[in-house]
Amino acid sequence: MTEAEVVQNEHYKRLLQYLEENLDLKRIGQTLSGSLGSFGLWLIDKEKLARMKKIENILCRAAKKDDTAKKACVESINSVIEKTDNSKKLELFRCLLANHGFCQPLIDQGTVFGYIIACQLRKEPPLSIITLLAYFFETILKGIKKEMELENLYKTMRPRAIALSTVHTVHRLITSSLNPDELLSRIARLSMQIIRANRCSIKLVDSKKKTLLPKATVDLRTKKTRLKKVRIGRWAPGKAVKFGKTIRGEGYLAIPLIDEDVIGVITLYDKIDKQPFNIYDEEIMKTMAEQAAIAIKNAQLYKEQEKLTMGSINALAQIIESRGPGIYTPKSSFLRIVQLIGQEFKMKNHELQNLQYATLLHDAGELMIPEHVLKKKGKLTDKEYRLIREHPLKGAKIIKSLKSLKSIAPIIMYHHESFNGEGYPKGLKGSEIPLGARIVAVVGTFEALIAKRPYRVALSIDRAIEEIKKNSGRQFDPKIVEAFLKTVKRKDIFNLLKKELYGTG
Amino acid sequence: MELDDMLKDKITLDIVKFFHENQSSIDTPRGIATWIKAEKQKVKKSLDMLVKQGILIDHKAPSITGYSYTRDEAIIKKIDTKLKEE
Numbered sequence: 001m002t003e004a005e006v007v008q009n010e011h012y013k014r015l016l017q018y019l020e021e022n023l024d025l026k027r028i029g030q031t032l033s034g035s036l037g038s039f040g041l042w043l044i045d046k047e048k049l050a051r052m053k054k055i056e057n058i059l060c061r062a063a064k065k066d067d068t069a070k071k072a073c074v075e076s077i078n079s080v081i082e083k084t085d086n087s088k089k090l091e092l093f094r095c096l097l098a099n100h101g102f103c104q105p106l107i108d109q110g111t112v113f114g115y116i117i118a119c120q121l122r123k124e125p126p127l128s129i130i131t132l133l134a135y136f137f138e139t140i141l142k143g144i145k146k147e148m149e150l151e152n153l154y155k156t157m158r159p160r161a162i163a164l165s166t167v168h169t170v171h172r173l174i175t176s177s178l179n180p181d182e183l184l185s186r187i188a189r190l191s192m193q194i195i196r197a198n199r200c201s202i203k204l205v206d207s208k209k210k211t212l213l214p215k216a217t218v219d220l221r222t223k224k225t226r227l228k229k230v231r232i233g234r235w236a237p238g239k240a241v242k243f244g245k246t247i248r249g250e251g252y253l254a255i256p257l258i259d260e261d262v263i264g265v266i267t268l269y270d271k272i273d274k275q276p277f278n279i280y281d282e283e284i285m286k287t288m289a290e291q292a293a294i295a296i297k298n299a300q301l302y303k304e305q306e307k308l309t310m311g312s313i314n315a316l317a318q319i320i321e322s323r324g325p326g327i328y329t330p331k332s333s334f335l336r337i338v339q340l341i342g343q344e345f346k347m348k349n350h351e352l353q354n355l356q357y358a359t360l361l362h363d364a365g366e367l368m369i370p371e372h373v374l375k376k377k378g379k380l381t382d383k384e385y386r387l388i389r390e391h392p393l394k395g396a397k398i399i400k401s402l403k404s405l406k407s408i409a410p411i412i413m414y415h416h417e418s419f420n421g422e423g424y425p426k427g428l429k430g431s432e433i434p435l436g437a438r439i440v441a442v443v444g445t446f447e448a449l450i451a452k453r454p455y456r457v458a459l460s461i462d463r464a465i466e467e468i469k470k471n472s473g474r475q476f477d478p479k480i481v482e483a484f485l486k487t488v489k490r491k492d493i494f495n496l497l498k499k500e501l502y503g504t505g
Numbered sequence: 506m507e508l509d510d511m512l513k514d515k516i517t518l519d520i521v522k523f524f525h526e527n528q529s530s531i532d533t534p535r536g537i538a539t540w541i542k543a544e545k546q547k548v549k550k551s552l553d554m555l556v557k558q559g560i561l562i563d564h565k566a567p568s569i570t571g572y573s574y575t576r577d578e579a580i581i582k583k584i585d586t587k588l589k590e591e
Contacts, residue, residue: 162527165536169571173531176566190564193573194529220576272576284529348567 012046012113018148019043019106019114023140029118035129037122039101044081044115051081060099060120077101077117085112090134092124100124104137108145166194167287174295178302184216187266187292192218194288195253195281197268203230203237204257204264204296212237212265221270237265246286250276255285259293266292309357309404317360323371333497334359334443337487341439344483355436358411362440365395365412389424392416411436415444418475430477438477442468442484445475450501461488461497506558508587516543517551518591521560524574525584531564531573560584 001009020043029041042058045051055077056070063073073095080093080103090104101119105112116137125133170190177183188200199219203212214227233242240247240254241262247254257264266289271277317331338359342352366374369391373384380388396413399405414428414437421429423441433441449464459467465488472481487493512518519541524530532540534549541548552572555561560580564571575581 159527162530162532162540165540166529166531169531169533169536169569172533172569173564173566173571176568186564186566190531190571193531193562193564193576196528196576198576272578 008111012108012111015106015108015145015148016043016045016114018144019141022144022147025116032129032133036125039118039121042117044117046113046115058117058119063095077103077119080117081115084115088112090130090137092130093119095119102130102133104134106137106141108141163284167284167291170194170288171291174291175298177295178299180296180299180303181216183295183299185218187288187295188216188218191266191268191285191288191292192220194284195268195277196272197253198270198272199268201227201237201267201269202257202264203241203267205232205241205262212241215264237267240265240267246282248277248282253277253281253285255282255289257289257293257296259297263293263296306353313357313360313405316364320361320363320366323366323374331360331500333493333500334447336496337446337484337493338439338443340487340490340493341443341480341483342436344486345435345439347435351436354408355411355439357405358408358415358436358440359443361395361399361405361408362412362415362444363391363395364398365391365393367398368394389416393425408436410434411440413437415440417441419477420474423475433477438480442476442480445471446484446488450497461494461501506554508583511554511558511560512587512591514551516541516547517555519543520548520551520555521584522588524561524572525581525588528574528581531571533569533571537572 023043025041025043029039033039040058040060042054044054052074055074058077059070059073063069076093076095080091080101083093084091084103084105088105088107090102093101093103095101099119100121100123101117102121102125103118104116106114106116173190174183174187177186184202188202191197192200198221199217201217202215204215205211206213210232212230212232214229217227230238232238236247236249236252236254240256241264244256244258244262246256252267252269254265254267256262257266266285268277268281268285271281335356338355339352342355347355369387373380373387376384392413392415396409399412400409411434414426414433417423417426417428417433417437418441419430419433419438421427423433446464446468449459449467450461452458465485468476468481468484472478488497512521520537523537523540534545534552537552538545538548552561552563556563556572559577560575561572562575564573
């Protein structure tokens with residue numbers, strides 16, 4: 001028997017089984033007994049051996065009496081089956097004791113795969129009933145075939161759809177992170193989860209040293225393995241990178257991360273069920289590695305972009321500082337303080353980042369004020385004072401022209417607004433002032449107070465804190481002041497401030 | 506909460522069955538709600554409860570949370586026995 005024939009036979013067997021489970025022959029017989037009298041109805045296999053067993057089961061009492069009667073009955077049924085095989089339509093027959101019967105072929109794709117046989121009918125069924133019965137069985141068969149097809153489809157499609165949904169979820173999970181360290185650890189965890197492995201390690205290529213550097217490892221075993229550098233070309237991960245192809249062994253699976261060049265490798269070890277890694281694991285991990293490589297590259301590019309932006313902001317901040325009174329301000333402390341205050345107010349990561357940028361650039365507008373005004377030791381004239389008061393507006397204008405910093409313009413514009421509405425440039429009040437601007441107002445003032453100015457000496461940290469407290473509710477938002485006090489009193493922050501200001505801490 | 510008590514809830518039982526049959530799956534509440542034909546909000550509630558009980562693992566990202574099956578063999582074995590009884 002050819003492979004195709006085996007598959008076909010299997011299909012017919014399943015069809016018969018399905019019919020047996022779903023076709024209520026007893027009920028059909030009972031329904032028809034009104035017009036045909038009581039009779040037997042059987043589902044018979046095409047396969048000779050199974051067919052014979054069933055035929056023996058359907059023999060009536062009279063036929064079972066002696067061997068000759070039995071033989072005659074079996075013969076009559078077998079001969080109608082043969083006739084049906086040729087005609088491929090319902091055939092009538094007469095059996096022992098002059099009883100009547102019919103045989104309905106069950107046909108799929110032109111092949112008879114079974115029969116529905118009725119016998120022990122007392123009279124010959126009328127043509128109208130025969131036609132109706134033939135139509136009825138064909139319709140039933142059609143319905144059952146459809147149902148079977150649907151079940152087949154469900155059985156084959158569902159696991160694929162679930163796998164596809166997993167791939168989609170994983171894609172969303174890994175593309176939502178732009179932090180390379182967090183991303184790599186996430187990829188390792190997700191890979192382990194999909195493959196059900198006990199350990200996953202991600203190594204990235206250090207092209208200068210021709211080695212693979214371990215970047216993330218998740219190990220669920222009690223005996224953990226130490227993170228090691230691997231030479232490109234050595235062990236499974238090294239070979240996967242060298243040849244740019246998957247290396248699969250019983251207890252490991254190393255998949256290269258390829259984005260134009262090979263950028264690294266994901267290696268999985270020891271499946272939970274202790275089975276060897278298989279082709280399915282390999283295929284699914286290849287898809288995973290493709291997505292991972294793109295996500296890693298994106299995160300690396302984002303980090304580079306971020307560094308570039310930070311570099312430009314620092315350069316701009318230095319220019320601003322050089323035009324001021326020439327006093328060094330402790331940047332790291334302030335950046336940390338605003339970050340901690342922002343976290344108190346549940347600011348998101350990108351908002352915290354913007355808050356730090358705004359802290360460095362809040363006085364960008366001073367670039368538009370003549371240097372002699374900024375460095376003037378005596379009292380400012382009205383005109384000079386007006387110029388100074390214009391710096392938030394001018395600063396916002398400068399920042400707005402830089403697309404990547406546009407979102408911090410409102411912080412810069414309103415950082416001199418007062419909580420009681422007496423600030424400038426717009427006289428905004430309370431929550432009308434953006435949260436970031438309210439934070440920078442407190443921290444910026446604190447920065448100004450502890451720095452030496454041409455027209456006054458620098459205040460001590462404690463005195464400056466007192467000044468901030470004094471203006472809570474007037475110049476500053478009391479909630480921000482409260483968060484500021486909590487932050488600045490932290491031992492690590494206080495020490496950092498002292499270290500940056502006085503070189504002690 | 507005992508496993509028996511947890512599985513009295515139809516949605517929770519369906520979720521556990523789904524992950525037990527598809528142990529490599531990682532999906533969102535919406536996806537799981539589709540697979541077990543249940544309401545997303547109720548599915549989310551059961552998912553979070555199952556995470557607390559150590560039967561599922563959550564993978565949180567800013568805009569999405571994925572859920573997957575435990576890797577704890579003892580828990581998996583216990584669930585297997587329970588589901589066979591069902």
